Amino acid sequence: MNRLKVLLRTMRLMATLAPGKVLAAALLAVAGALLPAASVAILSWSLQLLVEEARGGSGAWTGGATVAVLALATASTLTFLFAVGQRYNETLLRQRLGNAVIDRVLAKVLTLELRHFEDAAVYDSLERAKAGARSRPHQVFAGLLATVSSLVTIGSVAALLLSWSPLAAALMLVSPAPLAIAQVVHHRTRWRVEYARSADQRRLFYLEYLLTNDKAYKEIRLFGLGPLFRRRYAAVVDGFYDVDRRLEGRHAVACALLAMCGAVAVGLALLLMVQDAVRTGQAGQFAGYVTSVVLIQTSMRAFFEGVAKLYDDSLYLCNLFEFLDLPVQERRPSVAPFPGSLRKGIEFRDVSFTYPGTDTPVLDHFNLFLPAGRCVALVGANGAGKSTIVKLLTRFYEPTEGVILVDDVPLAAYGLDDLRKHVSVMFQDFMEYEAPARENIGFGRVENMSDRPGVRRAAERAGALSFLDPLPSGLDTTLGRWFEGGRELSGGQWQKVALARTFFRAAAINVLDEPAAAIDAAAEAELFARLTNAAARSTTLLIAHRFSTVRAAADHIVVIDAGRVVEEGGHHELIATGGLYARLFRLQAAGYQDEPSDAVPR
Numbered sequence: 232m233n234r235l236k237v238l239l240r241t242m243r244l245m246a247t248l249a250p251g252k253v254l255a256a257a258l259l260a261v262a263g264a265l266l267p268a269a270s271v272a273i274l275s276w277s278l279q280l281l282v283e284e285a286r287g288g289s290g291a292w293t294g295g296a297t298v299a300v301l302a303l304a305t306a307s308t309l310t311f312l313f314a315v316g317q318r319y320n321e322t323l324l325r326q327r328l329g330n331a332v333i334d335r336v337l338a339k340v341l342t343l344e345l346r347h348f349e350d351a352a353v354y355d356s357l358e359r360a361k362a363g364a365r366s367r368p369h370q371v372f373a374g375l376l377a378t379v380s381s382l383v384t385i386g387s388v389a390a391l392l393l394s395w396s397p398l399a400a401a402l403m404l405v406s407p408a409p410l411a412i413a414q415v416v417h418h419r420t421r422w423r424v425e426y427a428r429s430a431d432q433r434r435l436f437y438l439e440y441l442l443t444n445d446k447a448y449k450e451i452r453l454f455g456l457g458p459l460f461r462r463r464y465a466a467v468v469d470g471f472y473d474v475d476r477r478l479e480g481r482h483a484v485a486c487a488l489l490a491m492c493g494a495v496a497v498g499l500a501l502l503l504m505v506q507d508a509v510r511t512g513q514a515g516q517f518a519g520y521v522t523s524v525v526l527i528q529t530s531m532r533a534f535f536e537g538v539a540k541l542y543d544d545s546l547y548l549c550n551l552f553e554f555l556d557l558p559v560q561e562r563r564p565s566v567a568p569f570p571g572s573l574r575k576g577i578e579f580r581d582v583s584f585t586y587p588g589t590d591t592p593v594l595d596h597f598n599l600f601l602p603a604g605r606c607v608a609l610v611g612a613n614g615a616g617k618s619t620i621v622k623l624l625t626r627f628y629e630p631t632e633g634v635i636l637v638d639d640v641p642l643a644a645y646g647l648d649d650l651r652k653h654v655s656v657m658f659q660d661f662m663e664y665e666a667p668a669r670e671n672i673g674f675g676r677v678e679n680m681s682d683r684p685g686v687r688r689a690a691e692r693a694g695a696l697s698f699l700d701p702l703p704s705g706l707d708t709t710l711g712r713w714f715e716g717g718r719e720l721s722g723g724q725w726q727k728v729a730l731a732r733t734f735f736r737a738a739a740i741n742v743l744d745e746p747a748a749a750i751d752a753a754a755e756a757e758l759f760a761r762l763t764n765a766a767a768r769s770t771t772l773l774i775a776h777r778f779s780t781v782r783a784a785a786d787h788i789v790v791i792d793a794g795r796v797v798e799e800g801g802h803h804e805l806i807a808t809g810g811l812y813a814r815l816f817r818l819q820a821a822g823y824q825d826e827p828s829d830a831v832p833r
């Protein structure tokens with residue numbers, strides 16, 4: 232993106248987010264920038280006045296001296312007051328803009344699809360955008376103001392200087408230019424280096440997470456992975472350091488050489504000024520010269536550094552805008568309202584699906600029918616495509632071929648939000664929210680979170696009340712260890728809480744991906760007795776590896792292998808067929824029996 236466009240877009244963004252404060256900052260900056268030249272003029276005039284009064288020879292305090300002192304005091308008080316006002320406005324503006332821009336990034340994140348999060352390039356873009364979102368837009372604005380203020384100061388002081396000595400003014404103005412160009416080049420190189428580091432930065436972030444997160448603690452300690460991960464971390468940061476050392480070294484040498492050129496120009500200008508003062512005898516003007524030299528030097532440095540910084544910050548803002556501009560699929564308006572409870576059922580008709588960036592189909596002309604109000608179990612080996620079916624049903628991905636129908640209407644015809652409101656999924660990798668138990672369950676239907684009896688009923692159905700009630704504040708106890716007063720649950724207890732969340736959603740379609748993986752045998756039997764009742768009201772898709780689960784809860788079992796349905800029917804029917812299901816069932820059953828597995832009938 233063109234730098235100028237980035238700057239303009241940043242200004243537009245700021246003007247929309249905090250118009251009053253942006254305007255105040257601009258006015259204060261311009262007014263404040265005129266003060267130095269006014270101060271120099273006042274200083275020079277007052278000094279000359281004092282010199283002339285002194286030449287008068289009376290030695291007494293004069294009216295001229297009073298005016299000079301008052302003028303000097305007013306200039307310095309105004310400078311101070313402007314600085315205070317600017318600081319106040321800046322602090323508020325920085326916070327306001329930082330919060331608003333982060334909010335925009337988060338809003339954008341909510342529009343992204345699962346495929347974006349599974350795409351390393353998009354993930355890097357998000358990381359880059361996040362890195363500068365809070366501070367960079369304000370820095371660009373502050374940089375621009377500082378640059379404009381420096382220009383105003385330089386212009387006004389230079390006008391004064393030009394009226395005294397044009398050649399000295401010209402020398403002063405060009406002296407910092409070579410150094411400034413070097414700064415711009417350096418900022419560009421640094422940005423390129425940082426841009427190329429995104430993937431490594433993400434690796435560092437992940438290693439830091441592994442080394443500092445409570446979830447990873449046990450394995451890291453037990454397997455002794457800490458030193459290995461530290462070495463990997465060190466290898467990446469050492470690599471960064473080497474590159475930075477070379478880059479900064481080259482820049483330091485260039486700066487030193489160019490600064491010497493600038494110093495020669497300033498020396499020549501001073502020489503001209505001294506000559507001038509000696510020739511004219513204007514002491515006030517000479518003091519003005521010297522103050523102007525300092526002012527112009529400082530303002531020129533501020534100006535060029537501001538330009539370089541602006542350039543640098545605008546490069547980072549490219550990252551931000553690149554992320555905010557990521558195309559997201561437009562949500563098509565809903566053609567039909569999603570049914571509150573299904574009439575006919577869900578049909579996968581000849582569905583094929585290949586993950587983006589891969590070329591092996593996970594589902595290959597897949598056909599499945601889930602009758603309304605029934606519980607269908609999906610069975611298959613790891614990687615057979617079961618969770619992928621859930622992702623298609625919830626439209627986290629769209630089929631590459633074929634169609635999914637709900638009550639004979641294509642899934643894509645329903646509004647996405649409407650569809651998701653009517654589907655409840657307990658994911659295999661469900662979330663454990665570090666929040667009160669009541670919220671952990673209430674998150675299943677945020678709009679009804681305050682329904683205390685409803686939350687209680689869901690917890691009861693999932694078998695979670697027996698361990699939530701005795702907690703210090705019952706359902707109001709914070710779960711997890713991240714926040715003060717939090718109580719940790721066992722794996723199976725967390726799973727029951729997740730199940731309660733799914734029940735609380737009370738959706739037309741229930742998907743349970745391995746709902747009993749961490750649950751003990753007694754709780755599992757109890758759970759499936761309840762699930763069978765619940766399934767009478769909603770259409771349930773159950774994914775399970777434990778055949779006891781499948782047998783107890785499902786009305787119909789579908790066996791999938793390599794993305795295709797290979798068998799389907801009731802438990803007894805499939806056992807009688809003697810196919811893949813029967814073989815896997817016997818294999819598991821043998822594990823629970825004392826006799827050797829070859830004693831199991833085939």
Ligand SMILES: Nc1ncnc2c1ncn2[C@@H]1O[C@H](COP(=O)(O)OP(=O)(O)OP(=O)(O)O)[C@@H](O)[C@H]1O
Pocket residue numbers: 349586587589593611612613614615616617618619620659
């Ligand atoms: N985001 C993804 N990108 C590319 N391939 C993926 C992605 N997610 C899953 N796969 C691949 O798709 C195939 C099916 O995965 P899926 O998670 O649907 O299997 P599953 O039957 O649910 O397995 P399990 O029983 O282990 O949960 C696997 O080969 C997996 O490697």
